[in-house]
Amino acid sequence: MIDMDGVIADFEKEFLRRWKKFHPDKPAVEYPDRRGFWLINQYPEEFHEYVKEIYLSPGFYENLPPIEGAIEALREMENISEYNFFICTAPMLPKFENCVLEKYYWVKRYLGDEWIKRLIVTGDKTLVAGDILIDDKTKIKGKITPSWEHVVYDHPYNRDSDSARRLTWKNWREVLMI
Ligand SMILES: [Mg+2]
Incomplete structure (x- = not known):
């Protein structure tokens, strides 16, 4: 069995793309610097609503790019x-x-x-x-x-x-x- 997000669908990449697009003024966590499974935990509490807004919005899951390979x-x-x-x-x-x-x-x-x-x-x-x-x-x-x-x-x-x-x-x- 093969999991989907983070294995065949690139949740992290699409999140980061949208985060930089919609919140260019806020700090972003680049992929090599990601630590811990939950991405939201690497963002300050004051931004958590913005983080959720991105991955809960219509079209987010459908538009995840495939993970390479x-x-x-x-x-x-x-x-x-x-x-x-x-x-x-x-x-x-x-x-x-x-x-x-x-x-x-x-x-x-x-x-x-x-x-x-x-x-x-x-x-x-x-x-x-x-x-x-x-x-x-x-x-x-x-x-x-x-x-x-x-x-x-x-x-x-x-x-x-x-x-x-x-x-x-x-x-x-x-x-x-x-
Ligand atoms: Mg997964």
Whole structure:
């Protein structure tokens, strides 16, 4: 299973682009300087409403650029018959209004109808069975002990973590030994 934001859809890049566009007067956190999973926590409290305004606005999720190499990697996965690949994404809660529908549009646009059938939207990824979950979040909690191995999609903001295997779309075949 493959997570969406921060793994195939570039949430950070689109946020930063919009932040600089709409708030050129305010400090921005560049991608290499990102620390900690939640982007909002690197911005001063007084700007939090502006930060949320960007990622909750209509069109934000639909217009996330793909992460470099992601679409190509998923296309390759279509040809690997030993495994079933799914996208497993958590919606923005409680403000799901734009995010959920736009995630479907995004998958349709970049990956096509076949992948829409493989899109799992859930608030609890531990309940979804699988061998591996590729996710950029380091602590994935839920109701049960997950059946999958968590493989971290590497970013500057998640290197504070543990012993989990890490990959990017440059080395995924080596790391997963596919
Ligand atoms: Mg993610």
